[in-house]
Amino acid sequence: MKLGVPELLIILAVIVLLFGPTQIPRLTKMIGKGVKNFRSGMSDEDKDDDSEDDEKKSEKKSDKKSAKKSKKADKDADEEE
Numbered sequence: 001m002k003l004g005v006p007e008l009l010i011i012l013a014v015i016v017l018l019f020g021p022t023q024i025p026r027l028t029k030m031i032g033k034g035v036k037n038f039r040s041g042m043s044d045e046d047k048d049d050d051s052e053d054d055e056k057k058s059e060k061k062s063d064k065k066s067a068k069k070s071k072k073a074d075k076d077a078d079e080e081e
Contacts, residue, residue, distance in 0.1 A: 003011075019027060 016024065
């Protein structure tokens with residue numbers, strides 16, 4: 001199902017009849033703002049996902065470091081006895 005030029009012209013004519021020529025610029029402006037907000041929201045979501053991944057990686061690193069420290073402390077305690 002392809003939309004050709006005649007179909008698009010009919011759709012445009014119906015829009016002009018429904019909203020009037022004075023409302024169309026305001027409608028397109030509102031649609032543009034909506035698209036902009038959607039895109040910024042999606043990019044914010046991507047940044048949040050990336051920061052969560054970074055937090056998980058740093059938690060794993062800190063867990064490994066604390067595990068190494070506890071092993072070292074255990075060795076030192078065993079050597080002192």
